[in-house]
Amino acid sequence: MKSSFFSFGLVLGAVTLLTACTGYHQYAKEHDHYIPGLGEIMAQSADRHAKLWFAGLARNWELAAYEVDELREGFEDAAKYHRTHKQIKQPIPELISQYMDQPLAGLEEAIKDNDSRAFTNNYDSLTEGCNACHQATEFGFNRVTHPSFNPFANQAFGTSN
Ligand code: HEC
Known part of the structure; x- marks a missing residue:
């Protein structure tokens, strides 16, 4: 009797330990690495766009390249981090x-050439690209514009020089 209680205790202890470990790993997985939401990445991209x-x-040109x-x-x-998102059918990548x-490569080229006209054209393509993707993902209500101030x-x- 005594020994069966003892083994029951051992099993219980092992199960508890195992559950705790699994729980910990799950916790670590969820909390160790902060993953920004797509909306957060977008809000930051909007600042960079401006x-x-x-x-x-x-x-x-150095700052523009950055x-x-x-x-x-x-x-x-x-x-x-967001290969799929909400109701969007096409993969995000x-x-x-x-x-x-295309617009990002065009901007890089314009910046490398210090070409203001090409920069403006490609900047407009970038803005159109942002909006085309919003349209394609049912977020068309979210309109990106040329910054007005x-x-x-x-x-x-x-x-500085
Ligand atoms: C994958 C296509 C896609 C591209 C490309 C894209 N967006 Fe978005 N954007 C989205 C989606 C989807 C959301 C909504 C995310 C959500 O559910 O929170 C969004 C949300 C936003 C938001 C709202 C965030 C907020 O908090 O107000 C802004 C601003 C934004 N995008 C700006 C941009 C800008 C600027 C560009 C281009 C430089 C761009 N996006 C390119 C798909 C895209």
Whole structure:
């Protein structure tokens, strides 16, 4: 009797430990790595989209190149962490390359050439691409526009020299 209680205790202990471990791993999986939501990545991309405009306008090509890089990284994260999203049927990585690859590459080229006219044209294509993807994903109510004023009070967009 005594020994069967003992083994019951052992089994119970093992099960409890196992459950605790599994629970911990699940917790770690969910909480160790913060994964930004698609909406958060987008809100950040919207800021970069605006900053890119003011950098290009000021012909601060280094800053403009940086903002394009940041946009690329944001979309890479969106594709990596949100392969699917809500009711959207097409995979997110596919949509992103369909609408963003060309304007981003065009902007990189324009920036490399310090070409303001090409920059503006490709910036317009980028904005159209943002909106085309919103249309394609039933988020067409969310319209991206050319920034009408500079809301960033604490950043200088021109070059210092
Ligand atoms: C995959 C196609 C796709 C592309 C490309 C895309 N978006 Fe989005 N965007 C979405 C979806 C889907 C949402 C809604 C996400 C959600 O459910 O929260 C969204 C949401 C947004 C939001 C709302 C976030 C908020 O908090 O107000 C903004 C702003 C936005 N996008 C800006 C942009 C900009 C700027 C670009 C281009 C530089 C862009 N998006 C490119 C699909 C896209």
